[in-house]
Amino acid sequence: MSGPARMLTGDRVYRIHWMPGTDILRGVCHCGAERVAEEPVELWEWLLAHPQGHHSPVPPAPEVPTRTAVPA
Amino acid sequence: MAFARNQWYVAAYGSEVGRELLARTVLGEPLVLYRTGAGEAVALADRCVHRRYPLSESRLDGDTIVCGYHGFTYDQTGSCVFVPGQQRIPRTARVAAYPVVEQDSFVWVFIGDRDRADPTTIPRAPWLTDPRYAVVRGMAPLNARYGLLVDNLMDLSHETYLHGGYIGTPEVANTPITTEVDDERGIVYVSRHMDDAECPPFYARSTGIQGRITRWQDIEYHPPCLYLLHSRIAPQGVYPPAQGEDTEAFHAEIVYAITPSTENTTYDFWAVARDFAIDDESVSEYLHQSNHTVVMQDVTALNILEQVIAAEPEKYQELSINIDTGGLAARRLLARMVDAGRVEATR
Numbered sequence A: 001m002s003g004p005a006r007m008l009t010g011d012r013v014y015r016i017h018w019m020p021g022t023d024i025l026r027g028v029c030h031c032g033a034e035r036v037a038e039e040p041v042e043l044w045e046w047l048l049a050h051p052q053g054h055h056s057p058v059p060p061a062p063e064v065p066t067r068t069a070v071p072a
Numbered sequence B: 001m002a003f004a005r006n007q008w009y010v011a012a013y014g015s016e017v018g019r020e021l022l023a024r025t026v027l028g029e030p031l032v033l034y035r036t037g038a039g040e041a042v043a044l045a046d047r048c049v050h051r052r053y054p055l056s057e058s059r060l061d062g063d064t065i066v067c068g069y070h071g072f073t074y075d076q077t078g079s080c081v082f083v084p085g086q087q088r089i090p091r092t093a094r095v096a097a098y099p100v101v102e103q104d105s106f107v108w109v110f111i112g113d114r115d116r117a118d119p120t121t122i123p124r125a126p127w128l129t130d131p132r133y134a135v136v137r138g139m140a141p142l143n144a145r146y147g148l149l150v151d152n153l154m155d156l157s158h159e160t161y162l163h164g165g166y167i168g169t170p171e172v173a174n175t176p177i178t179t180e181v182d183d184e185r186g187i188v189y190v191s192r193h194m195d196d197a198e199c200p201p202f203y204a205r206s207t208g209i210q211g212r213i214t215r216w217q218d219i220e221y222h223p224p225c226l227y228l229l230h231s232r233i234a235p236q237g238v239y240p241p242a243q244g245e246d247t248e249a250f251h252a253e254i255v256y257a258i259t260p261s262t263e264n265t266t267y268d269f270w271a272v273a274r275d276f277a278i279d280d281e282s283v284s285e286y287l288h289q290s291n292h293t294v295v296m297q298d299v300t301a302l303n304i305l306e307q308v309i310a311a312e313p314e315k316y317q318e319l320s321i322n323i324d325t326g327g328l329a330a331r332r333l334l335a336r337m338v339d340a341g342r343v344e345a346t347r
């Protein structure tokens, strides 16, 4: 058994699940849009851009992962 | 990193504020704290309006502070009630008084526009005053910017490397996390649920568990100041019942208050509240000693990191990986709070 995946219960919760046994992250928006990525910077950017680019009911194919450097 | 103004911050433990004057600098603002005869905690600007002498270097006379340089005397609202040698007290003779709330053993102060201070927005850490919990705690001054402590606490995979032999075991760094952000309420939640993990000495010695454990770490960060780590330790394979109390497990509520002092210094308030062996003094002593050691391992590392970053050009680059998912979310909420505080200030 694994722990509960949802701890926060608000109406505007964004989630990123790190899929067990993989390096894959799955982002889930409160609107239902989903997307996978291999690093968190790009995935947060996509999630937090809601509703931009969140219309598709089918999750878009994972993009070629790029290592993005972030200014602190 | 800039500061988030118009927010509540922990300036001290309630037990630190008494009839001695206490100096603390929060978000670059020097404060003097004391307690009135009636028991009320007071925070005033720590600079006399006359010639800027620190009031914290002065003395209390009843509930007033008498400046140690020329005797300007201030009441608990910051109003000057006496100046030497003359009857007339200049109209502008007052120091700022900060909104103060004592809650969950902390003294919270509001830094910003005092009309915006809403005590109901202060996040809670009720275990620190709950008689069903035993608490050990401390405060470590950090010679590093507060953002480094936020990064540190949001990613506990560092326990495996920096705190091996205390709280770190291989499973911490190896177990995937789920990260959640409540955008409206401004909370970051990071769950790391280890089903089958080695028991680190910190918990083996305090709980008496022998063998492997099921270890849950649930971080709840309420930026800017309050960080909660809900730690659940149970013999391997023991999960909470569908209903009722989770009596088979040991719970530790680990609380940090992260208070920016200056651009490059931070107050690191830490507390460990536990619901087991609450009357056992030797467990308290052990956990205090161990957690102090762990905190100082972080302090040492972050002080080094501060030196490195301070010596680097502005736009240095770093690389984020999966373990940083929670830290990145925290940074974003903080940046938003910093911006909001700025906009309000210029209105």
Ligand code: FES
Binding pocket: B048, B049, B050, B051, B052, B053, B067, B068, B069, B070, B071, B072
């Ligand atoms: S500096 Fe305080 S009275 Fe002169």
Ligand SMILES: [Fe+2]
Binding pocket: A029, A030, A031, A032, A033, A050, A051, A054
């Ligand atoms: Fe969305």
